[in-house]
Amino acid sequence: MSGVTTPFIVIVSGLVGAIVMALIALVPATMREATIDAVRRGAIDAAEQLRMTHERYAATVSSRPRLPAPKGVIRPVEPPSPSAFLQDLVNETRSRPNRFEFLSPFPWPGREPPAFDEFRKQAWKTFQRDPNVVFTNEETLDGQRHLRLAVPVRMTTQSCVDCHNGETTSPKRDWAMGDVAGMIEMLTLQQNTRRIGRYFPEGALPWGSKTGTVGDVSHDAGFVRGAGGDMIIVVFTRGFPVLHDAEPVMGEIARLAAVASGLLPA
Numbered sequence: 001m002s003g004v005t006t007p008f009i010v011i012v013s014g015l016v017g018a019i020v021m022a023l024i025a026l027v028p029a030t031m032r033e034a035t036i037d038a039v040r041r042g043a044i045d046a047a048e049q050l051r052m053t054h055e056r057y058a059a060t061v062s063s064r065p066r067l068p069a070p071k072g073v074i075r076p077v078e079p080p081s082p083s084a085f086l087q088d089l090v091n092e093t094r095s096r097p098n099r100f101e102f103l104s105p106f107p108w109p110g111r112e113p114p115a116f117d118e119f120r121k122q123a124w125k126t127f128q129r130d131p132n133v134v135f136t137n138e139e140t141l142d143g144q145r146h147l148r149l150a151v152p153v154r155m156t157t158q159s160c161v162d163c164h165n166g167e168t169t170s171p172k173r174d175w176a177m178g179d180v181a182g183m184i185e186m187l188t189l190q191q192n193t194r195r196i197g198r199y200f201p202e203g204a205l206p207w208g209s210k211t212g213t214v215g216d217v218s219h220d221a222g223f224v225r226g227a228g229g230d231m232i233i234v235v236f237t238r239g240f241p242v243l244h245d246a247e248p249v250m251g252e253i254a255r256l257a258a259v260a261s262g263l264l265p266a
């Protein structure tokens with residue numbers, strides 16, 4: 001033991017201590033960023049897919065030849081406008097944790113203009129300057145953290161311009177190709193509260209996590225922030241045929257771990 005001096009031991013333990021402190025400080029921030037990044041990428045994808053669905057539908061309905069109905073045949077009901085088609089989807093997602101809106105400050109004649117709060121006003125202003133950006137903000141809605149994201153909807157095909165400018169009662173009939181006509185707004189829940197945080201008393205502990213599921217294997221990996229320190233926790237489950245049954249188990253394990261580490265009272 002003569003080779004190991006006291007200063008050496010002090011230096012090594014000091015280094016180890018510093019690394020542990022750095023990990024404790026950095027890991028929750030990194031995990032939180034990874035969560036937000038994944039949510040953001042998913043939301044942008046979803047918004048883009050809805051935008052493309054609207055565009056495709058617009059190109060399809062308007063390119064249909066309007067042939068006279070053959071004798072004795074009753075014409076089927078006209079297909080809904082591209083916007084009405086998307087609005088039906090909006091209504092179907094309204095009660096879901098992740099939902100979207102299709103909006104414009106220039107609503108079709110006879111329709112109520114949608115409420116434009118600060119987020120929507122700023123997004124609209126930004127899109128007029130640069131129609132290639134994604135506008136985002138983090139907001140707390142119904143006590144839960146959401147990512148609010150907007151992408152512009154532009155007049156990308158001649159059919160958009162023709163149909164909109166052709167409406168004689170419309171106050172705006174000078175649409176041109178490329179104009180930003182509206183936007184798709186996505187609301188995405190940032191935190192899955194059905195797993196790790198499931199049984200934490202509401203608002204008691206700041207926490208964050210990233211979930212994943214492949215087949216019957218599910219996990220939730222995250223951090224829980226306490227006054228005396230942070231807990232990093234990863235819970236894996238396997239063999240639950242139904243995810244619905246695995247999630248309460250993950251919640252209970254995380255709750256017990258929080259109690260065991262003194263973050264929650266027993």
Ligand code: HEC
Pocket residue numbers: 054055058059061062081082083084087102103104106107108111153154155156157159160161163164181182183
């Ligand atoms: C066949 C006609 C037609 C075509 C083609 C069409 N629209 Fe529309 N658009 C409408 C109608 C009708 C409404 C209003 C629908 C409603 O009130 O349900 C509307 C509404 C909208 C709105 C929302 C405004 C509001 O009422 O709140 C936007 C934005 C929009 N259209 C953009 C576009 C874009 C971009 C395209 C092309 C990709 C397009 N439209 C193609 C007929 C059309």
